[in-house]
Structure formats: structure tokens, C-alpha cells
Amino acid sequence: MNPNFLQTPIAYLKGVGPNRADVLKAELDIETYRDLLHLFPNRYLDRTSYYKINQLQPSGADMQVVGKIIHLKMVEQKRGKRLVATFVDETGQMELVWFRGHKWIKESLKINEPYVVFGRVSQYGSTFSIPHPEMELLHKHQQGLKIAMQPIYPSTEKLSASGITNRVVSKMVQQLLLESKGYFPESLSKDMLEELRLIPKAEALFNIHFPKNQELLARAQFRLKFEELFFVQMQLISKKMLRKQKIKGLPFENVGENFTTFFEKHLPFELTEAQKRVIKEIRNDMGSNAQMNRLLQGDVGSGKTIVALMCMLLAIDNGFQACLMAPTEILATQHYNGLKELLVNMDIKIALLTGSTKKSERTLLHNQLENGNLNILVGTHAVLEDKVQFRNLGLAIVDEQHRFGVAQRSKLWHKNDIPPHVLVMTATPIPRTLAMSLYGDLDVSVIDELPPGRKPVTTVHRFDNNRLKVFGFLKEEIKKGRQVYIVYPLIQESEAMDYKDLMDGYESIARDFPQPEYQISIVHGQMKPADKDYEMERFVKGETQIMVATTVIEVGVNVPNASMMIIESAERFGLSQLHQLRGRVGRGAEQSFCILMTGHKLSEDAKTRLQTMTSTNDGFEIAEVDLKLRGPGDLMGTQQSGLLTLKIADIVKDNQILQTARYHALQLLKNDPKLEKEENAPVLRAFTRMMAQKTIWNYIS
Numbered sequence: 001m002n003p004n005f006l007q008t009p010i011a012y013l014k015g016v017g018p019n020r021a022d023v024l025k026a027e028l029d030i031e032t033y034r035d036l037l038h039l040f041p042n043r044y045l046d047r048t049s050y051y052k053i054n055q056l057q058p059s060g061a062d063m064q065v066v067g068k069i070i071h072l073k074m075v076e077q078k079r080g081k082r083l084v085a086t087f088v089d090e091t092g093q094m095e096l097v098w099f100r101g102h103k104w105i106k107e108s109l110k111i112n113e114p115y116v117v118f119g120r121v122s123q124y125g126s127t128f129s130i131p132h133p134e135m136e137l138l139h140k141h142q143q144g145l146k147i148a149m150q151p152i153y154p155s156t157e158k159l160s161a162s163g164i165t166n167r168v169v170s171k172m173v174q175q176l177l178l179e180s181k182g183y184f185p186e187s188l189s190k191d192m193l194e195e196l197r198l199i200p201k202a203e204a205l206f207n208i209h210f211p212k213n214q215e216l217l218a219r220a221q222f223r224l225k226f227e228e229l230f231f232v233q234m235q236l237i238s239k240k241m242l243r244k245q246k247i248k249g250l251p252f253e254n255v256g257e258n259f260t261t262f263f264e265k266h267l268p269f270e271l272t273e274a275q276k277r278v279i280k281e282i283r284n285d286m287g288s289n290a291q292m293n294r295l296l297q298g299d300v301g302s303g304k305t306i307v308a309l310m311c312m313l314l315a316i317d318n319g320f321q322a323c324l325m326a327p328t329e330i331l332a333t334q335h336y337n338g339l340k341e342l343l344v345n346m347d348i349k350i351a352l353l354t355g356s357t358k359k360s361e362r363t364l365l366h367n368q369l370e371n372g373n374l375n376i377l378v379g380t381h382a383v384l385e386d387k388v389q390f391r392n393l394g395l396a397i398v399d400e401q402h403r404f405g406v407a408q409r410s411k412l413w414h415k416n417d418i419p420p421h422v423l424v425m426t427a428t429p430i431p432r433t434l435a436m437s438l439y440g441d442l443d444v445s446v447i448d449e450l451p452p453g454r455k456p457v458t459t460v461h462r463f464d465n466n467r468l469k470v471f472g473f474l475k476e477e478i479k480k481g482r483q484v485y486i487v488y489p490l491i492q493e494s495e496a497m498d499y500k501d502l503m504d505g506y507e508s509i510a511r512d513f514p515q516p517e518y519q520i521s522i523v524h525g526q527m528k529p530a531d532k533d534y535e536m537e538r539f540v541k542g543e544t545q546i547m548v549a550t551t552v553i554e555v556g557v558n559v560p561n562a563s564m565m566i567i568e569s570a571e572r573f574g575l576s577q578l579h580q581l582r583g584r585v586g587r588g589a590e591q592s593f594c595i596l597m598t599g600h601k602l603s604e605d606a607k608t609r610l611q612t613m614t615s616t617n618d619g620f621e622i623a624e625v626d627l628k629l630r631g632p633g634d635l636m637g638t639q640q641s642g643l644l645t646l647k648i649a650d651i652v653k654d655n656q657i658l659q660t661a662r663y664h665a666l667q668l669l670k671n672d673p674k675l676e677k678e679e680n681a682p683v684l685r686a687f688t689r690m691m692a693q694k695t696i697w698n699y700i701s
């Protein structure tokens with residue numbers, strides 16, 4: 001067999017040809033034999049089970065029943081004629097219905113002979129029926145070599161319109177399997193096959209398309225899911241190993257004066273154990289010779305900022321500069337102010353660079369950065385501009401990672417000859433095991449503890465018609481001196497409408513909370529940055545009690561006196577977004593509240609989201625639910641979505657297999673990093689080919 005057999009262009013397969021090849025390429029991205037082979041069925045019609053009539057369910061699934069026709073009649077209605085057969089078995093009776101082809105069908109059907117009928121079951125009143133069933137006489141059915149389980153392949157409208165029906169695709173795959181003569185080289189080692197009791201590759205491929213029975217199908221699926229996840233892990237892990245060996249890092253050997261002084265004299269609170277542990281992990285990383293590429297996860301309010309600062313001090317102690325990037329101007333400004341305050345008694349130069357930094361300041365800042373007079377630069381995307389040149393950037397920290405794309409991160413990377421250490425901080429918790437597997441080539445640190453004394457935010461769900469009551473409660477809180485956020489959704493697709501909602505909301509709030517007793521701020525994305533800052537500033541200073549805003553306040557804003565948040569149209573927000581928003585309150589000593597407002601019409605998913613929010617404050621728990629509701633694509637943020645399009649495995653459902661695959665990939669690469677051992681030859685061959693063809697997705701970085 002030609003080893004490049006699977007590389008053959010699909011047009012050469014019998015029954016395909018250039019026209020169909022074009023459609024296959026356009027619709028399913030199938031170009032070669034291999035691609036077709038890896039077009040796995042979505043589901044199977046199980047022709048191995050038979051149902052009794054009294055077991056039927058109108059589930060929309062195809063079912064198979066054995067019985068006899070006892071009666072045939074034509075029924076005439078306004079909408080047209082139909083042929084109805086009364087079909088019975090020993091448990092009951094049902095109907096078979098035909099709307100077309102009456103004459104021919106009527107003539108060919110035999111009364112009182114055992115048939116196997118097959119089709120989609122529906123229910124009218126108390127009667128089950130199958131429209132246009134597949135019919136076969138029982139004795140023929142028993143003789144026939146029917147494939148037990150029929151594969152149903154992914155399809156599109158264009159495909160079926162071009163005549164490439166499921167039957168045709170199924171034929172193509174059969175033809176391919178026939179031509180292949182079962183020559184599908186093994187891609188896993190013998191040891192692995194034995195240890196995990198996996199079926200051989202060829203057997204798995206046959207059975208994934210044309211399973212002999214349920215058990216073999218399950219084994220084929222397991223084998224192929226394992227293999228897929230295994231090679232993804234192989235890539236992630238080997239990439240990480242390579243990075244650790246090859247990419248030299250800047251060794252931060254000293255724990256110097258700044259770090260120590262700050263730790264001993266200026267730390268405003270005792271660090272939590274989790275913060276200490278994480279700082280140690282980062283210190284170890286930056287102290288080694290390899291470049292750090294670390295993800296720091298910590299729920300909202302867990303105290304990531306102070307960790308970031310202490311790491312930056314380490315960089316400075318070793319003679320380097322550091323930068324901290326935030327996704328919004330508000331957040332960057334807030335970081336800048338916060339850090340400046342923490343560093344007030346220390347000899348450290350820190351500056352802020354955002355889109356609205358004035359030109360004159362900018363020029364000065366560029367100079368200071370280049371001659372090394374500036375130790376820390378805090379900023380937004382503006383930091384990434386080419387004009388911004390560091391003298392010696394040693395550490396780049398990215399806050400709220402989900403707003404930054406991969407490209408942007410690698411831009412930071414390229415600002416030096418030797419790349420700076422990179423710390424990415426995120427408050428979107430990803431279940432830890434999953435995080436390691438997804439960001440397999442990043443190291444992960446987790447702050448899994450909140451500073452002491454935090455009271456969980458009390459969260460409730462209220463319907464819109466209770467607004468007056470809610471406002472009453474709000475007034476009481478304001479009387480006690482607290483501040484309030486009222487948040488409106490802003491979804492890009494319906495931006496204009498959303499702005500209208502926001503403005504209408506603002507006006508009605510302004511009526512209910514009249515001046516001068518109440519002062520209201522408003523902040524949204526269409527405002528000029530300077531106006532936004534001004535309003536934000538008023539709220540931070542306590543000059544206004546109510547902040548009406550869109551999700552621009554989602555990340556990072558810290559106003560400890562704000563103890564209440566109302567989220568309007570809460571059903572329109574995703575879970576992680578709701579959790580982020582809620583994280584804006586509960587930052588002070590007071591009991592905080594979050595009120596989720598919705599109308600009465602709610603989808604099941606929305607109900608689950610609201611219920612989750614009202615029952616827990618735990619970000620990791622919320623992340624688990626979010627993952628189940630939305631899948632991992634969204635979890636990574638929109639930039640990364642789509643990268644996880646695995647062919648057969650599902651990162652959430654198959655998490656167990658993923659863990660196993662990761663374990664085996666780690667073992668293998670530990671014992672045989674270059675895959676030189678004879679027994680690993682199959683893995684090496686498959687892995688080399690995949691890397692060359694980039695069939696493994698490039699996840700992150």
C-alpha cells in the first residue's frame with residue numbers, strides 16, 4: 001500500500017470526481033482521503049434494536065418495529081389523500097402513513113405478513129405513526145446483510161442540494177475503506193494500547209463509520225477520542241518543554257531592596273497564604289533561566305494586584321523595567337493610582353500611558369522609558385505601539401487576560417531580544433484541570449483564597465414589576481451612605497437599542513432619585529475617555545451615589561463603598577460576565593447586595609444562570625456551570641474561540657479521557673523526549689506528520 005494513500009485528493013475516489021470534490025471542499029473542508037476518513041458520523045441509526053408498539057416514544061428518533069399490517073385504507077382530506085396502514089404487534093397497534101406513491105405502495109404491501117418497519121415515530125392523539133417508513137419483510141430482513149448501525153454524517157443544505165446525501169457520503173466512506181484494504185498504520189505504542197485496552201487504529205476507523213454493535217462503537221469512540229486528545233497534549237507539552245529549554249529567560253536572581261522594603265514596611269495588609277504561595281511560584285520561575293509564561297488565576301477580589309506589584313518589584317531589583325497592561329482606560333488609570341499610592345514612600349518611578357495621554361507627556365514618557373528612568377509603565381493597548389521602546393523590559397503583566405488576544409501578547413514578547421517574563425492575570429476561573437490542558441504550554445498559578453473578612457455578596461433575582469420595591473431598598477442603602485451600580489447590557493448586535501434602554505433607564509432613575517438629594521453618574525462606551533474618567537472619579541470620591549453604566553465597569557473597578565449592584569436585563573448576560581460584574585461589590589466591610597432584574601420570559605439556560613448566581617459566590621463553581629452551558633469556546637474569550645474544534649472529543653464531556661491522555665503524553669515525553677525508542681515509532685510517525693500538516697490546533701501563544 002502506498003504510504004501516501006490517505007493524502008490522495010478526494011476527487012480520485014470512485015464516485016466523487018471534480019464537481020463533488022469542490023462541494024466537499026467548500027462545505028466540509030474535505031480535500032483528501034484522510035479528511036473524509038475523519039469525517040465522523042454525528043449519530044447512528046441503530047438497526048440492532050427492535051421496539052414493541054407499547055414502548056414507542058414520539059422522540060423524533062428513528063425506531064424499528066416488527067409487526068403485521070392488518071388493514072389498509074385511503075383517507076381523503078382537504079389537504080389531500082393519504083394511505084394509512086394499521087400495523088399491529090402483540091402489544092398494540094399503530095399507523096403507517098404515506099402521502100405519496102399510493103398506488104405503487106398499495107400494490108406491493110402484503111397484508112398479514114411479518115414486516116420490519118423503520119422510521120421516525122410521531123404521535124397524533126393517542127396513536128403513534130411512522131410516515132413513509134422503510135419496510136422490509138421479516139424473513140428478508142433476517143437474511144439480509146444489513147449494516148447493523150447506519151452512520152449519519154454531518155450535512156449542509158448545499159451538500160444535499162448537490163446530491164451528496166447521507167447515503168452518498170456513506171457510500172464514499174465505504175469505498176474508501178474498501179480501497180484502503182484496512183491499511184491504517186497504528187499511531188499509538190503497543191504498551192499504550194495494552195494498558196488502556198484500546199482497539200487498533202484500523203478497527204476503530206471501521207467501527208466509527210460502520211459499527212458492528214454498540215459496544216464496538218463505544219470502543220471505537222473511546223480510542224479515537226483518546227488519540228485526538230493525546231496528540232493535542234503531546235503538542236502542548238512538547239512545546240512547553242521546548243520553550244523551557246530553548247527560550248532563554250532573564251534570570252532574576254536577586255530578591256533585593258525594593259521587594260524586601262515593601263514587604264517589611266509598606267505592605268498594607270498581611271498577604272493571604274495563597275498570595276504568598278503564588279508569589280513564590282512566580283519568583284521561582286523568574287529566577288530560573290527559562291522565560292516565564294504564567295497564567296495567574298484568581299477570583300475577583302482575591303488580590304491579584306498586590307501580587308503583580310511585588311513581581312514588578314522583583315524585576316526592578318534585578319535591574320529591569322516592568323509593565324502592567326489593562327484592557328480599559330478606567331482600569332489602567334485605577335491600577336496606576338493604586339500602585340502609586342502603594343509606592344508612595346518608595347523610590348520607584350511609575351507612569352501611565354493610555355490613548356488619551358497627551359502628546360507632550362508621551363514624548364517625555366518615551367524618553368524616560370528608553371533611558372531607563374522609568375521603572376514601571378501602566379497602560380492600555382497604547383503600550384503595544386511601536387514607538388514605545390523600553391530600555392530593558394523584564395516583566396510584562398497583562399491584567400484580565402480575556403480582553404487581550406494572542407497577537408497582542410506576542411507583540412509584547414517581541415519588544416526585547418530576550419523576551420520578558422510574561423504573567424497573564426485572569427479573574428475568569430477555569431476549572432484547574434481543564435486550564436492545564438487547555439493552556440497546556442502555560443504554567444498556571446491559582447489564588448484560591450479571598451482576603452479575610454469578606455462577606456459573600458447576597459444575590460437575589462427580582463422581576464421587573466418589583467422595581468419600585470427594589471428602588472425603595474436602594475434608597476435605604478443610600479441613606480446609610482452606600483453607593484450603587486446600576487448596570488445595563490450592551491450587546492454589539494443591538495447597540496442602538498441598548499443605548500436607548502440605557503438612556504431611558506437613566507432618565508427614569510433620575511426621576512426616581514431627584515437632585516439634589518441624589519447625584520447620579522453615567523458611564524458608557526460612547527463617551528469620551530476624559531468624560532468617562534470624570535464621572536468615574538466623582539463616583540470614586542463619593543460625590544455621586546449612583547453609577548449608571550454599561551459593562552465598561554465590568555473589569556477591575558474598585559470602589560469599596562459601593563455595596564449594591566442592580567443588573568438590568570440580567571438574563572442577557574453570560575454567567576462569567578455576571579460574576580465579574582458582581583465582583584465590583586463586596587469589596588468593603590459592609591454587607592453587599594446584587595439584584596438581578598429580569599422580565600418573566602426566561603429561557604432554560606437563563607434560569608440556570610440566574611439560579612447559579614443566587615446560589616453561589618464561588619467563581620470556580622460558576623465557571624463549571626458556564627463551561628457546561630456554553631462550552632469551552634466562549635470561555636477562552638472570543639479571540640480564541642473556534643480553536644477548540646476537535647473532531648470527535650469534547651473537552652467538557654470527555655474531561656476524564658483528557659486527563660488520561662495528558663497523563664500518558666507526559667509519561668511518554670518524560671521517558672522518551674525525542675521519541676527515539678523503537679516502541680514509540682508509531683507515535684513519532686503520526687506526530688511528525690501532524691506537526692508538519694498542522695492538523696493539531698494551535699491553541700494559545
Ligand code: ADP
Nearest residue numbers: 269270271272299300301302303304305306451
Ligand atoms: P483582583 O484580584 O480582583 O484584582 P484586587 O487586587 O483589586 O483584586 O484586590 C481587591 C481588594 O482586596 C483590594 O482593595 C486590595 O487592596 C485588597 N486586598 C488584596 N489582598 C489583600 C489581603 N491579603 N488582605 C486584605 N486585603 C487585601
Ligand code: MG
Nearest residue numbers: 304305399556
Ligand atoms: Mg484586578
